[in-house]
Amino acid sequence: MDTKLLDLLAEKYDSEEKVVTEIIKLEAILNLPKGTEHFVSDLHGEYQAFQHVLRNGSGNVKEKIKDLFKDEFSEKEIDELATLVYYPEEKLQLVKDHFNNDQELNEWYGETIEHMIKLISFASFKYTRSKLRKALPKQFVYIIEELLYKTEEFTNKKKYYSKIYQQIISLGQADKLIIGLAYTTQRLVVDHLHVVGDIYDRGPEPDKIMDALINYHSVDIQWGNHDVLWIGAFAGSKVCLANIIRICARYDNLDIIEDVYGINLRPLLNLAEKYYDSNPVFMPKSSTNALPENEKIQISKIHQAIAMIQFKLEMPIIKRRPNFNMSERLLLEKLDYDKKQITIHGKTYPLENTCFATVNQEQPDQLLEEEREVIDKLLFSVQHSEKLARHMKFLMKKGSLYLKYNGNLLIHGCIPIDEHGKMEKMTIENKTLAGRDLLDVFEQYLREAFAHPEKTDDLATDMVWYLWTGEYSSLFGKREMTTFERYFIKDKEAHVEKKNPYYYLREKEETCRQILKEFDLNPDQGHIINGHTPVKEISGENPVKANGKMIVIDGSFSKAYQSATGIAGYTLLYNSYGMQLVAHKLFHSKEDVLQNGTDVLSVKRLVDKELVRKKILETNVGESLLQEVSMLKKLMEYRYIK
Ligand SMILES: O=P(O)(O)OC[C@H]1O[C@](O)(COP(=O)(O)O)[C@@H](O)[C@@H]1O
Ligand SMILES: [Mn+2]
Known part of the structure; x- marks a missing residue:
């Protein structure tokens, strides 16, 4: 290996201890369960509906709340906490209007912060401390870490907690903290987001979707x-x-x-x-x-x-x-x-x-x-247009025509094939x-x-x-x-757009296996994930095809297509236990969720179950961490082991 590179690396890791610590840290990360990937597609300018899916992590937030509090909480309380996590600013306002005096409100603050800290602790179970720290609201890192980790040092936990809560409340910081905790939770339930195409056109707010993506972790x-x-227009x-x-x-x-x-x-x-x-x-x-x-x-x-x-x-x-x-x-x-x-x-x-x-x-x-x-x-x-330039540059930076990620092939439309x-x-x-x-x-x-x-x-x-x-x-x-x-032509026969044979051949496992091989992916483990063509659930179409090798997640966020699909979009979750497809019911408005405490109910279906819980080691991220470990080991030999 190039010794110049190792010399450069040695500037960052300038002692044996630093190299050893980093190797141990990376090896530990490699053995953590893989993070949750979230797949969405065909957003078509529907910012409000997209926001909702993003904020609830396709149902993941509520699932974590249920897992944690099912014995303590009623259904209504679960909904209330979930809504607070999705839309903290608005929900706080509603809650505050409801209380008659400060004492009641302060009690609620105390309990709520406690619940949210528990939730964060639970949702960050599979992350390292440093990763969690990055997800915390900056101004409250110290306090939250105190609440998360240091409490076991005290015999009288309750007293210690309530002292911190009282301080937060009396200093007028409760709202800010709750809002920060809510966004941290949203962030923790999804590790990485894939947008499988079509952010623009038909719906009213593609620019807001772009801004949300630019700010996404x-x-x-x-x-x-x-x-x-849109890229083409900007490109001339x-x-x-x-x-x-x-x-x-x-x-x-x-x-x-x-x-x-x-x-x-x-x-x-x-x-x-x-x-x-x-x-x-x-x-x-x-x-x-x-x-x-x-x-x-x-x-x-x-x-x-x-x-x-x-x-x-x-x-x-x-x-x-x-x-x-x-x-x-x-x-x-x-x-x-x-x-x-x-x-x-x-x-x-x-x-x-x-x-x-x-x-x-x-x-x-x-x-x-x-x-x-x-x-x-x-x-x-x-x-x-400065704004368009910003959005288009981001599309270029984060985008590609297809992506191989953790063994799967992500592509908006198709691979053109013959019959x-x-x-x-x-x-x-x-x-x-x-x-x-x-x-x-x-x-x-x-x-x-x-x-x-x-x-x-x-x-x-x-x-x-x-x-x-x-x-x-x-x-x-x-x-x-x-x-x-x-x-200009009335006869509907002239309107037909003949689809590539891909769209019926993708029902066959063999076709999908062949395509996965074409992209050097393992056909026994990989899946193809498509958007682009609305799945007509209403007429019995199944989004999971080819014996589970093909998953089509365009259930249409686009309002114009919802009468044909019968739902409000599919999303896909892939965590260390496997893949789950989520079919979203129609989303009316944020106000509806806030007022009625009801979530847009989502139905989950298992696509693929991992027999052994998947670790970071087996992912794309794991691959690059392994390379880092190997570099650091080389540095160790070159510099420090005599
Ligand atoms: O629904 P509209 O606005 O008539 O657009 C229809 C056109 O959009 C397309 O469906 C392409 O858009 P999609 O990628 O969303 O399917 C064309 O095939 C079709 O000609
Ligand atoms: Mn499309």
């Missing part, structure tokens, strides 16, 4: 097709940009663009007012339907203007990238403008609700000068790629596009759009996206 992200669309892809604005208009979320990310929509609005009229298929899908008619009409005009820019922008890309195999999507060229009809895949359909005022029939892929100006201005604004289960091939710059190699190259292009936001038409930037909508994109996994058809 440990997280990784597997990009979804909607996430790469005008067609991706047109798409995100179109989707925001469609779901009445233009304030995300305008207010949250500070992008000026005025030029687009002017264009929209000039060329478009009210159009029923472009009216926003509003969950509340509370929008005044004139606002709806204005949004429908913006929606048309940006949709037409999108359709035009797609064409030059399709032409300059024949290997994308998308010529069937040159729709504006195939259109019969006089007869108002189009022939797609050999079938002719009449067109309705058309809005082709800006289309030059001779050269339908040409933007009007005004359209070009609008999209250029939008791109400038997008690339100069015989063979990996589909795609040729990019004269290289024919399939399976894992193809995905690795996709990711390289995406990173290249992000590194060069000034390039708007290069292969890397076009490739990000391919990831959104291309046949062999591992994030999309359908033959084509029928956006145009859904706006």
